[in-house]
Amino acid sequence: MSRNWDLLKKEFNDRIASAPSLQALEQLRIELLGKKGSVNALMQEMKNLLPEERKDFGMAVNNLKKSVETAIAGKLTELKENELNEKLAKEKIDITLPASDFTYGTLHPLTIVQQEIEDIFVAMGYAVVEGPEVEFDVYNFEKANIPADHPARDMQDTFYVDVERLLRTQTTAIQMRVLEAQGNKLPIKVICPGKVYRRDDDDATHSHQFTQIEGLVVGEGITQADLKGTLELFARSMFGPQREIRLRQSYFPFTEPSQEIDVSCHVCGGKGCSTCKGTGWIEILGSGMVHPHVLDMAGIESTKYSGFAFGIGVERTAMLKYGIDDIRNLYLNNLKFLRNYKRFD
Amino acid sequence: MKVTYNWLKQYMDLSDITPDQIAETLTKGGLEVEGMEKTASATNLIIGKVLECVDHPDSDHLHVCQVDTGDSVRQIVCGAPNVAAGQKVIVALPGCILPGGEIKSGVIRGQKSDGMICALFELGVDRKQLTERQLSGIEVLPEDAVVGNREVLKYLNLDDTVFDVSLTPNRADCLSMWALAKEVGAMLNKKVTLPDYSYQAETIPATFKLESQTDKCPLFEGKIINHVVIKPSPKWLQDLLHSAGVKAINNVVDISNFVMLETGQPLHFYDLAKIPLREITVKTGLEETYTALDGIDYAIKPEDIMITTGGKAIGIAGVMGGDDSKIDDDTKGIIIEAATFNSVSIRNTARRLGLDTEASQHFIKGIDPLGGHKAVERSVQLLIELADASGIEETVLCGSNDYEGTVLNASVRKINGLLATDFTEDQIYSVFERLDFNPEKVDEDIIRTEIPSYRRDISVWQDLAEEVVRILGYENIGSTLPLIPTVQGGLSEKQKNKRTIQRILNGLGMNEIICYSLVSAAKINEGILSAGEPVEISNALSDERRYFRTSLLPSMLETASYNVARSNTEYGLFEIANVYNNNNEEQQHLSVALSAHKTVSRWQKLTDNNDFYTIKGIVIAILDKLGYAEKRLSFVPESSSQKVLHPNKSADVYLDRTLIGKIGIIHPACRKKYDLDECVLGEINLDAVYSIRNTKIKFTPIPRYPAVSYDLAMIVNEEVTGEQIIKTVKKAGNNLLRDVTIFDIYRGENIGAGNKSVAVSVTYQSDEKTLSEDDIREVHQTIIGRLKNNLKAVLRDS
Structure with a gap:
């Protein structure tokens, strides 16, 4: 008596492969592998065989059993996977619906610009020094070479508290404090950011409160070329590596010589556009070599030491950088405005 | 200028x-x-002659003109009422660009028109400088104008x-x-020749008394010209005055204005007949109402410098003359005044009276110490030439001119050293020559200069260095970086902390604001963490901006209100700024405002609302990050009578024993006032925080054995606070106790009115072994006992 084992295997495997569901597969498993199942029935036949036939028969039944087990296991995985896929398909969501709100907050644009400028100079080894906004006349004016009857006082209409005190009109006041405090610990390399106040009516280009950052370097042998090189580096860090700067004669009581510094326009690259009013240049800084009187007043020998100073308007820089057309926008704090300034670029 | x-x-x-x-x-x-x-601006103009002018057949005001423009005769339609045959006129040819647009050939109501006959204002001439006649019609040129001349603007002296x-x-x-x-000459390297103001005329002895009774007028020069003839100024003088924006009046007045423009020295001419005493005294101390040249009454105060005659005021010195001594058509003789007045005094007077005149501007900004003499001499020369002046008396001088010339030595080496340039001695010498500094080489490397009297800005050699570089050009400056010993730079701890706080709050989705420091008295009174008596501005622009802030929250409330009114109803805002008190003390504060309602996802109806515990958590998070552990903080009920924070949903925040801030829910009254919905507020005095030592991070070993937690549920009276429960547990616990947290609070009928059920989780852990129930039985019982005894707690399920 011989059987076609291959045919049997094929028949079983085909039935397993076509099982439509997990239940059908389980029934088939019982039918094939259960106590009263087909495989067991074959095993029962063995005792009717001759001893010499049993070995081969036994091996053949075992092979068949393994094949069925493997096929069932394979089918089980397949059916489970199908079932999961069906379940997942039903769970489909509309991924285009709005996200939950986890917006990162913003820094005020003036803070962004101030920190950017601070970081450029900190990288060059400058210390950041602040000072009082309610200041003494002596630091704001006298020590900055602007005595009581100096016409430059007219340039800066001042909020006075009393005869001695005022709201500082320029962060130069901080520089004068630094010179006084560190005059015996040269060299000095500082930048001084802060709020300043002028007795101006607010309009699109004027604000009674604004922000300045001034820089001061004092040491032996500091020259006008050091000033130019430093500010060139600054302009390129702030407005791009292609920027050029040009110095124009100007006047500040605490520097001599004094210059305004123009940076080639970052919008048009110097060809002329509406941002630079067609000139190709944008006025961005005031600067100069520290006036010998200022050094002398601080007890620093002006015959031995020299220095340079510069000042940057933070509002003006922010307005240029972001194209803000009215300075008052910076002080209204409208969230629709503030939320624009997400990036630190 | x-x-x-x-x-x-x-x-x-x-x-x-x-x-x-x-x-x-x-x-x-x-x-x-x-x-x-x-x-003026116009291209393609030509001078033409109107040969014929007839009325337009189809218009009641247009004329059809035949105009000879030299090369041809053109037909031009013209609407001006004054156009007539025989006139020499300005013709804009087709293609001419005028300020109003381009002129084209065309047909006007059926008549060909080949150009336009122009009025001066159509060429862009400032209307203020034109007469009524010039404004109402075309410009009629003199007979001698050459037909066909294309250089019309030049001919009209308008090519300026x-x-x-x-x-x-x-x-x-x-x-x-x-x-x-x-x-300009120095910058362009051009030779400048100024007018020679010497004159040939006999002078007669002065018949005039001059006195200055105040040190605010150190120098006064006066001169009588007995005879002048008033008439219009010549065209050249009128043209020059016009170009400087000054209106021509008559020859004598025009000369006083012109000489001031030339020399920078303000002059005043008085009508001699109106000062019959022939005496002028300059004095202060008057207090009266004075009518000035402009016909307006001004309140004079004792500090004002006044010009008087016979004790009667005739002018506000350096600011404006008087109406009753001014030059008019009947003037026959004049007194010339050229004086030096104290600039601060003139500034104060001009400002107080609101009189910003040309003369006051000159005095305020500073005049040439030698300018008075120049101006008087130049005036006399022009008066002789243009006003037939005679009877010229000698100048009367009052006071003295203590001007001493400035002599400075310039070192070529030092100038090049400061500028980092290599200008030669000759280059530097030539700059001084161009500037009229009268240079002289006196030594090796040294050039001596004499500074002209009007260059009062030059006093040290660095000023000379500036002259050198601005004349020779800043393009000669190279670019280097300072070669000096390295110093430590960077941000201070406080500046770093500020950035840390900004980052934390940004991370919580909050936006930074920057407000004005100056506020009203009402805002000062609303401060909840006031730095003290406010700094008051003595010359404030308005009551709205009279005081320097002593607390930040009022500005924060205003900003929140501004935003809510503009539909920004969900907000988280913060500001870090300095406040001051009148003792010159500065404090850096942080203020925070969060709307109570915060949507996370609208369509999912997800919210993450803010309440008292939000702001409490923010404060703890910030201080923890700055090195102040939560256990050093205490929150005690806010005790002041302020109306900004809800009296029973607010806290004073203490770090160790120092008050550092106030937080809470907005007071309903404040909410109403600012038209806000419920919001959470806080203000922290950061300087108070920084005055207290923070702790550095120390290594703590990672626990090797697991922790065990036991929950305790108890019923306590409403008055018992969470803090009391936690403290009681902590105090009763031994070294195995690691943590106590409240995880549930329940109120309901089943536990009785006035009571609440509080559930806490108590965590134990050992560094030596895994804890068994036996290890903690004793301490847990102690804790339970203490809760029962101290807080009258009724423990549930135990």
């Missing part, structure tokens, strides 16, 4: 220099040209350019055309 190309051309040869070049040179040299304007020069305060000398011309 306005100056024109034609005005400068009087003094130097500008044939090879364009107006654009002048503007560029001046700006580079420190006299910034802020604007440049053509007196006005430069608007912005002067820095140190260069008030350039308020004088002569000094400005010198400056």
